[in-house]
Amino acid sequence: MPHFLDSGAPFPDRDTIVFVTFGVIIVMLMPAFALPAVIRWARFPADTRFDDELALARTETTTAAIEALPRLADETDADPETVRRLDAEMREHLQALDTGADGDPADAARLHEDYNRLRLAVIAEKRTTMIRLRNERRIDDAVLRRMQASLDIEEVRLIAAPDDEE
Structure with a gap:
């Protein structure tokens, strides 16, 4: 004014x-x-409907993915070992979802936090090793940047949306 x-x-x-x-x-x-x-x-009152629907969606989508895996493997001509590993990973994830729904939610949350914390520590160790390799001139800066980008994506996924892992 x-x-x-x-x-x-x-x-x-x-x-x-x-x-x-x-x-x-x-x-x-x-x-x-x-x-x-x-x-x-x-x-x-707390709205538990969202949490119930989220648990349902996670369980149903993982179950559907497991059921579709053989068909998708045939369509993509995937290696049988890759299919076996992915199937085992998805079944383990489904079991964790079921344990979280039927067991103590605090235990499931604690295990999830422990898992994320450990994965973040592993990522930090990978970063340290990559920088050491670059400093020793065993890898190129371009390789370092590519690997860092990959780790950045994994780290963001762990930090940004820990409740949205499917």
Whole structure:
């Protein structure tokens, strides 16, 4: 807001306009600061429907993938060892999903966190080794960048969405 008009005269009631504008902004922000307290006070029940649907979707999609694996392996002409490994991995994942649903959810969450923490530690070790190999001039910078990009993707997947692993 200008202090003076084009004619050089002081802007009329400038201080009042600034004060009122400031007051309106404060009044408009007050509900935003009070909203968390109002929500806690209201004690809304937890919505477990989402968690139930998420568990159902994870179990059903993994089961369907296991059932479709032989057909997909034939269509893609996949190596039998690759198919065996993927089948074992998906069955292990399905078993973990079932354990989490039937067993103690805290145990399933703890195991998931342990797994992610260990995988992140493994990624850090891989990074250290790659840099050592590059410093020893046993690998090229281009190889280092390619490997780092691959590890970055894996790390982001572990950190960004730990609950969305399928």
